[in-house]
Amino acid sequence: MTFYRPDLHSELLRLCMLQSSEYKSPKLLLGSEVATVDINNATVVLTNGSSISGDLVIGADGERSLVKAAFKELDTLRPAPYRIFRAIVPTETLVDNKRQWPVLSLTTSKFAIFRKGTRILSWFEGRDGFLQDLEAGYNISLDEDQGPETDPVKVKQKMLHTFSDYHPSILAALRKAERVSDWPVYYSTPLAHLHKGRAVLIGDAAHSMLPTTGQGGTQSLEDICALAIFLHSDSLKGKRERQVEERLAMFEELRKERMAIVQAGSGIMFGDEERLEKTKWGQVLKRAGIRDGEGHLRFLYQYDIFEESRKALEEGMRAKARL
Template sequence: MSLYEGLDVIVVGAGIAGLSAAIALRRAGHKVQIFEQSDLNNELGAAIHLSPNAARILLPWGMDPDRGRFVVAKTTYIANGETLARLRGRLPVDLHGELKRMISNPEAPGPPVMLIANVRVVNHDATAGAVTLADGTTYKADLVIAADGVHSGATEVVFGTKNRALPTDQTAFRFLIPTSVLAEDPETAHFLEGDDGRFKVFMGDGKRIVWYPCRNNEEQNFVGIFQDDEKDMREGKYWNVAVEQNELLEVYRNFHPSILAVLKKATHIKKWPLLFRFPISPWYSSKLVLIGDAAHPMLPLQGQAGAQAIEDSAALAIMISDLTKSKLQANPNLTSERLELFQKDQAAGVAEAVKPYFGDGVPVPKSPDEFIVYNFSHDVVKESLKVLKEHEEARGF
């Protein structure tokens, strides 16, 4: 596909879903423009566990683990947060920066991606394939991808009614601590012994702290998940708010003094509620499609919320990889046809992921090894290519 035959695509949101979609579509020969509300310089205080089902997509796309300062998870340490007694013993990465590098890499295949930050999309026109910014400027494309998360304004346009995100009873703290800061204090330095690639979880009293190194072991990433009784937080009125250290220490006051010594070194702490939304269908309307948390919000467990966003991007790119402007002119329904195929492929995967928890008579993985195979073995590229091939063969192509 030449540079000029590919589709013009607008992506709303430059998170994991949006950047992954831009990379995949660029590789397919489409011209991509991203609109992002933030300035992209705000550190969220969070790395991500990149699971095998996501890594097998990103590595062929040109992801560079060395440039991204990734840390390979070599061991897992799970302990009681109050006593430090071990209960039982993955790839944590600074993914966002590497994805930004990949969209701008001049040596990558396809036309370079245009990323525009500090702009807010206030309106989506599914029929026209257009978005309007807060300053009144309207941009049109052959396809608009809403990848702006659980609060996406495109959901109402696609679904036809409001389907707002709802709170769970869980809230998360997220923050980073420089490894050097922990190493300087004997009370916390022992946690770093043999720590290259160690994924740690401390649990107790219905709370947990997940801790792992990132950025080539230069930073330590922390996620603290707990039940939050604060009404406004439970109702999702606040999102990614900065909090004082004493609030973090109060939540984990019953944890071991060594853990509290670590938490006392936390700065720039962010807190936000963990939200969910009832499943919606369809995920698309005319020239507008939802991916990632905009389509199917998932809790940040096992790295599968981010992985699902990456899988969405790969599947969508495959489904529209051969589309050109001339093909759409010859068959205006082709976009909707392929988006329907994308939804069937990916929605089936999302449904399969929750069967062990909600399905009747569905076998649940009974061991850590079974769970790893179940959770991480899906090959979305292979499956999507198969679905597209079967679809085209059924149409006589």
């Protein structure tokens, strides 16, 4: 299943603002930039000087997270030696051209990857097929790199030039792109802790990774589902502060174990697992029993985060009861 990012954001916003008698509706402070974070007192100070305190700070502030920085631990975030042109093409601009039909037959309702040497063009649909999302990755030399192209005309020219030897149908689609951006890619190795004091990290703040397997956003959603189980108010009774601490430790254990494998495999194209099994990342997959593309896909997608979180919570509570 693929989403056009603004549609996913709109749906998450709608769900977030649903009214219910079971919980308090959140208050959104749009356009508010956090300047500092105090993880011991769950307090953030905004750039406008106002301060907000709560029970817990959930650091969902991306790979350059201020909340992560407040943990004061080693952050291994570094640039990857490649970048990605991201292009959106309205489907209607392609269907009128009969020469596009063969390529559309390969990509309709599918996640297609066109690979040539070190370049990888991923093609998938958004907005129920009304949009085509083309992501064209290419290698860069970090020593000589001048940074991403920001001029909208030049960035499109650069994309067409970089992929000029691709099939004419693919090039024709790239030419139809309305908006093109040139995205730098950063990644990190697993963090020592996902929670500290009265703060917890989720999403890219917790696990920035390479985009080859398309897992960054997916794992952010898994984080949210896990937190929803571990911190559900029905199961938090009595000494809540102590319990929240215990629950966050359970969350960390469950997520760190899975994340170490997801992050290691995030730059390995499905099907390359065996070829790369002697590399540092390939070794992690091998130890986890992932030997080929199918195994890798099973590991990523045949996983029920709600079920796994419930199991971990029950086991954690049983272990506590035995003490």
